[in-house]
Amino acid sequence: MTDYSKAFRLDGKTALVSGAARGIGGAIAEALAQAGASVLITDVLERPGQETVERIRRAGGEAAFCKHDVTDEAQWQTAIARAEKEFGPLEILVNNAGIETAALLSQCTLEDFRRVIDVNVVGVFLGLKHAVRAMSPGGSSGRGGSIVNMSSVAGLIGTTGHISYHASKGAVRLLSKAAAVECAQLQTGIRVNSVHPAIVGTEMGENFVRHFVDLKLAPDYATAEAAFKAAHPMGHFGEPADVANAVVYLASPAAKWVTGTELVLDGGYTAA
Numbered sequence: 001m002t003d004y005s006k007a008f009r010l011d012g013k014t015a016l017v018s019g020a021a022r023g024i025g026g027a028i029a030e031a032l033a034q035a036g037a038s039v040l041i042t043d044v045l046e047r048p049g050q051e052t053v054e055r056i057r058r059a060g061g062e063a064a065f066c067k068h069d070v071t072d073e074a075q076w077q078t079a080i081a082r083a084e085k086e087f088g089p090l091e092i093l094v095n096n097a098g099i100e101t102a103a104l105l106s107q108c109t110l111e112d113f114r115r116v117i118d119v120n121v122v123g124v125f126l127g128l129k130h131a132v133r134a135m136s137p138g139g140s141s142g143r144g145g146s147i148v149n150m151s152s153v154a155g156l157i158g159t160t161g162h163i164s165y166h167a168s169k170g171a172v173r174l175l176s177k178a179a180a181v182e183c184a185q186l187q188t189g190i191r192v193n194s195v196h197p198a199i200v201g202t203e204m205g206e207n208f209v210r211h212f213v214d215l216k217l218a219p220d221y222a223t224a225e226a227a228f229k230a231a232h233p234m235g236h237f238g239e240p241a242d243v244a245n246a247v248v249y250l251a252s253p254a255a256k257w258v259t260g261t262e263l264v265l266d267g268g269y270t271a272a
């Protein structure tokens with residue numbers, strides 16, 4: 001009989017997770033390490049990044065930290081080379097780093113719009129470009145692999161007050177599909193997928209709710225939170241682990257026939 005549990009293991013694989021010092025990225029790094037991968041945690045935040053590494057090592061996993069701004073192309077090359085040197089051929093990339101700002105369309109500054117596009121879209125493009133180079137046959141890693149890009153339900157539907165964020169996450173959705181098709185048709189052995197969470201209980205998740213009060217779209221935090229929870233038919237926000245489990249699946253051999261898909265994790269938000 002097939003041993004199905006092995007299909008979800010990542011033993012011997014090297015992973016890089018961007019923006020993994022805290023929040024969803026931190027949980028993804030922990031989950032990949034528990035599934036057997038060696039994980040390079042990258043982030044602009046050094047101390048929490050090192051703390052995540054320590055947490056993984058204390059639990060018996062393998063991890064290291066690399067300071068890395070995803071908007072900088074040279075830093076991507078350094079980070080990927082570091083992952084390969086430290087742990088071996090790169091087979092998993094999670095483009096998780098992201099930022100969120102809130103403003104009504106008529107008030108949104110060009111500077112804010114460009115900043116969000118720079119981190120959320122250019123950052124993902126650069127990660128894809130250099131990981132595909134490394135993972136493709138003849139590349140520095142050369143074993144194919146799985147790339148997971150962090151989009152959002154904000155990449156599928158619109159809401160008030162988050163114009164830049166929606167534009168950026170919509171772009172991540174189609175960057176992922178175009179890369180998936182190209183990588184498959186060129187026989188690179190690389191799969192590319194996107195994940196689309198609704199509100200997850202992290203610093204960003206809290207800010208997202210708070211911004212509705214700042215924009216005077218809700219009278220106070222409790223009212224805004226209750227309205228958002230009610231928009232999720234399951235009645236509550238997600239946990240970082242809900243996203244991390246999905247990323248482990250997409251990174252693993254269990255998803256070997258899955259590419260170009262958009263995996264929605266939203267407690268029913270976009271089904272309602």
Ligand SMILES: NC(=O)c1ccc[n+]([C@@H]2O[C@H](COP(=O)([O-])OP(=O)(O)OC[C@H]3O[C@@H](n4cnc5c(N)ncnc54)[C@H](O)[C@@H]3O)[C@@H](O)[C@H]2O)c1
Nearest residue numbers: 019023024044069070096097098152197199200202204205
């Ligand atoms: N929390 C949510 O409700 C939610 C929902 C859907 C999607 N997401 C997405 O999930 C991802 C993680 O979000 P989170 O909730 O954990 O947010 P978070 O703010 O808690 O963590 C984001 C991490 O990205 C890092 N980062 C920011 N800019 C960076 C840069 N230029 N280079 C490298 N690292 C950088 C931050 O330092 C931080 O550690 C983001 O892409 C976000 O858009 C979050």
